[in-house]
Amino acid sequence: MKPSSTPAVPEPADQPGTTSTTDRSQPRVTLRSDLRASIPDGLIALVVTAAVFALLYARIKAKTSSTVTVMPFMADTGGFWMYFLSQAFGWSALLWAWTTVVLGLLLSGPRPGRLPLSAQRLERLHRTTSLNTIALILAHALLFAAELVRHDTTRWYSRLYTAFVESFVPGGYDSGTGQLAIPLGQAALYLAVPLGLLFYIRHRIGPKTWRVLHRFVIVVYVLSVWHTLLYGTNVWYDGWFRTTVWLLQLPIAALLLARLLRPARRSERLSSPGAHTGSRAGWGLRLGGRLA
Template sequence: MVDGPADGADTDTDTGAGTGTGAGTGTGTGTGTRERTPTRVTLRSDLRASTVDGLIALIVTGAVFALLYARIRSRASSTATVMPFMADDPGGFWMYFLSQAFGWSALLWAWGTVVLGLLLSGARPAWLRIPAPRLERLHRTTSLNTIALIVAHALFFAAELINHDTDSWYGSTWTAFVESFVPGGYASGTGRIAIPVGQAALYLAIPLGLLFYVRHRIGARAWRVMHRFVIVVYVLSVWHTLLYGTNVWYDGWFRTSVWLLQLPIAALFLARLLRPARRSQRLAAPGAHPGSKAGWSLRLTGRLLAAGTLAVLLAVLITGRDGGRAEPPADTSSTHNHD
């Protein structure tokens, strides 16, 4: 989802490698310090560093799978209302529940990645004691694992479609590929909107995340501009979940939890805009910066939108009107029940 240091980082070096300021850049002039060679962060090094975080993500995914499976067996999950045939034979649809579990852990890891990115790109809070280099490394590793979790979510969804398709193996594989990965290929119910939204999140997350590792080729300024669109990926992921997550279709604590998790994101995003790390991003008087009337208007609009989003989230949580369905639909059949 998001990779790399804060938006303010223009260098190609890992700040944890001793570059920048302070004791890590001694000149060797009798002070006893040694000069360090700047080390460029590579995809390979971050993949190695992401192992522990990835194992934790798999453990969380397994726990979520167990919870979803237990809820569908007891018919406590709203998935049993939407697709009752799954509750009749939960063992036959384990790949669907695993896909859901990967989707939930992907959303949780995306949430953590965005929070870390916002903490790094704005003014550092006084209470945040973790060194910036460590936060930056964690930001990158959670980003890589988020991409992996999203891909796993999509692959298991496609595998479930293949498993319950009575067509030939190549016919069912092609159909599952189109419905899972081709925008507009899924033509059933809510999925006509929700699936393309999820596909957009996937296809934006991969390049936006990996561009960090070639930012020295495209330029730091270009990378920073593209990096800001990561918040769009996160919004699409949440939208996809609320639209298509069968266990959050109806009012309840699952759906409320999704809305509740957005409060810190909105608050940090507003704080990031109100107290930007870069002087050029501050909301000075119109015309204070060269040719900046349009830029000033854009910065003001961004702050108003962030404040409005925070107000809407608070209103949703206070009133309880979060767009959830109040009662089961009359028809709970599924076009993918091929048995």
């Protein structure tokens, strides 16, 4: 997702590390440098996760959560703490995914008049929150698998195999709402990893190819929200949780609409049919993509 450039040039500058003249003097952004930069953001994510876990745990312990009403066995906080921790990582992953998408849309759409950070710092924050989102999703999935292993009574190799299939193989989980919700979460995970890391090899695949693939990041976010609404225990049974999740989508929708109507890159702006230099069929395809 690209920021616009202030000078009046035919094409806004690319992100650091691409072939733009402005950025050649800057060192290429690497995965290692962004991993180091993501540590403070990651520590904040862990603090948020701990707070969410404490909230979930306290509500279950006090029996104020509707989860206990629907699933009484979940009242055993000592027996299901790992599941609650998995839920907490899932919530923080969704929050970090939301932040990543908002930052990306701010950078690639019409820029607000005033922003607290420069475009370069926003770009870096966009990348670090993306890396931490991947880490949080992985932690969420691994803890869910660990919970399945913990409560299985078969031999260890059978427990590991079953947990792997139910957690990471689409269609492997065959119980209740999870039959649809788990594959949606798996799809989000399997798309998030390559789409998030392709940025660091864009000089090999080409900036244009990377930009096209990067647009599918919004699909990862939609899958994550869908997964949460279907299978997030507290969302499913408590109305205000679910309402909050829906309300958080309004800024995303507004920024996405602004991004489609007025992208930062001038080459992506949809001109009138008469002013379009290409074929009418190509213009029609671009219009159809915007409408979709």
